[in-house]
Amino acid sequence: MSDIVLYQPEKTAIQKALEHCQKFTQEHPVAIGVAEMALGAGIIYWGVQSGMIQIGSDLAGSKLAEIGGSISASVGAVATPLIAETFLKSIFIGGVSGVAGVTMVPAIPVIALIGGGAAVFGAFGYTATDMIQKFFEPSFSDYVAGASVVSIGIALMVDGARRLIKDERVLGATSSFHDGLLSLKESSGEIVAKSWDDLQRIIAELAPQSPEDGMAKGASVIAGAAIGGSLAAGSVTVLGSHALGAAALSLGIVSAPVWPIVAGGAIGLAVGAAALKGVKSLNEKRLKDVPPPEMLPPGDSES
Numbered sequence: 001m002s003d004i005v006l007y008q009p010e011k012t013a014i015q016k017a018l019e020h021c022q023k024f025t026q027e028h029p030v031a032i033g034v035a036e037m038a039l040g041a042g043i044i045y046w047g048v049q050s051g052m053i054q055i056g057s058d059l060a061g062s063k064l065a066e067i068g069g070s071i072s073a074s075v076g077a078v079a080t081p082l083i084a085e086t087f088l089k090s091i092f093i094g095g096v097s098g099v100a101g102v103t104m105v106p107a108i109p110v111i112a113l114i115g116g117g118a119a120v121f122g123a124f125g126y127t128a129t130d131m132i133q134k135f136f137e138p139s140f141s142d143y144v145a146g147a148s149v150v151s152i153g154i155a156l157m158v159d160g161a162r163r164l165i166k167d168e169r170v171l172g173a174t175s176s177f178h179d180g181l182l183s184l185k186e187s188s189g190e191i192v193a194k195s196w197d198d199l200q201r202i203i204a205e206l207a208p209q210s211p212e213d214g215m216a217k218g219a220s221v222i223a224g225a226a227i228g229g230s231l232a233a234g235s236v237t238v239l240g241s242h243a244l245g246a247a248a249l250s251l252g253i254v255s256a257p258v259w260p261i262v263a264g265g266a267i268g269l270a271v272g273a274a275a276l277k278g279v280k281s282l283n284e285k286r287l288k289d290v291p292p293p294e295m296l297p298p299g300d301s302e303s
Contacts, residue, residue: 001175001183001185002093002183002184002186003181003182003184004181004182004183004184005180005181005182006148006151006152006155007180009146009147009148010148010152010180011180013143013144013147013152014155014159016142017039017043017143017152017156020039021035021036021039021160024134024135030126030131031080031163032160032163033084033161033162033163033164034080034084034120034124034160035135035160036157036163037084037120037156037160038117038121038132038135038160039135039156039160040117040153040154040155040156040157040158040160041108041112041113041116041119041157042116042117042136042140042153043140043149043152043153043156044112044113044116044149044150044153044154044157045112045113045114045116045272046116046140047144047150047153052144052149053149053150055113055193055195055198055199056096056105056196056198057096057103057105058105058106059106059107060094060096060191060193060194061107061108061109061110061114061191061193061198061199061202061253062090062107062108062109062189062190062191062193063090063109063110063189063190063191063253063254063255064086064087064090064109064111064253064255065086065087065090065189066086066089067083067086080124080164081164081165081166081167083124083164084160084162084164084165085165085167085170085174087161088158088161088162088174088175089174089189090107090109090189091106091107091108091154091174092175092185092189093105093106093107093184093185093186093187094107094186094187094191096191096194096195104186106150106184107189107191108157110253111123111248111254113193113199114202114203114206114269115272115273116272117132117135118132118272119272151182154182155177155182158175158177162174162176162177173185192251202251202253203273205250205251206269206273
């Protein structure tokens with residue numbers, strides 16, 4: 001495991017995020033773990049889109065891990081722990097090669113990186129646009145003032161997934177978040193987006209299957225949600241089972257057995273790709289006052 005320490009700004013942000021998730025799930029039939037994962041992914045998507053997160057130095061994109069059991073897309077709540085497991089197994093610390101050698105950076109599923117919170121909601125079967133928009137109404141700047149966007153987003157995704165998983169063997173072998181310490185399992189999966197150029201190549205392949213830019217503009221208003229109210233409901237089925245699914249499979253960001261289970265996330269993936277494809281470079285937009293995740297030396301820890 002590699003540890004990332006979270007200090008008071010991150011802890012405050014996470015507490016505020018949890019309060020938002022708890023309030024939302026009291027009013028809507030959504031599992032709090034799913035809401036927490038979606039908010040974490042939304043915060044990361046917002047960070048990528050706004051230039052606070054650099055792909056390759058702050059964060060990388062991973063292939064979605066294999067489903068840990070035999071399920072079908074129709075089994076509902078029975079599938080929830082297994083979908084959470086495949087996301088959690090895809091969150092780890094991995095090596096990214098660069099000019100200075102190999103750097104260890106956190107990785108999350110590239111589907112969440114591009115599709116944000118809507119892709120996570122959709123993967124768990126929640127595709128009601130109005131509900132998702134309501135969830136992402138608060139500004140993400142409320143959560144990240146003076147804090148590490150990457151640390152907050154990943155901690156929420158990890159903590160949310162672990163709420164949904166019941167298998168102690170899985171929990172013992174995957175990334176965790178406890179008492180202000182985010183512990184990431186090392187190199188447990190495949191990294192498919194090691195740089196901004198890698199991510200752009202994936203987006204370029206997905207974007208032709210996505211809505212037109214005009215349809216995606218509504219998504220930028222609720223950036224982390226990566227979803228637009230102007231999309232027809234039928235787009236989920238069409239994009240999920242046909243063009244976008246084929247593109248995702250060919251790019252190696254998800255496997256054939258997994259895609260049908262998480263295809264509800266296609267709507268977020270589609271709009272997220274359309275919204276991001278116009279962004280040429282984030283280097284000039286990076287905010288210098290946003291701290292990167294602080295990695296602790298191997299074997300060291302603090303709460």
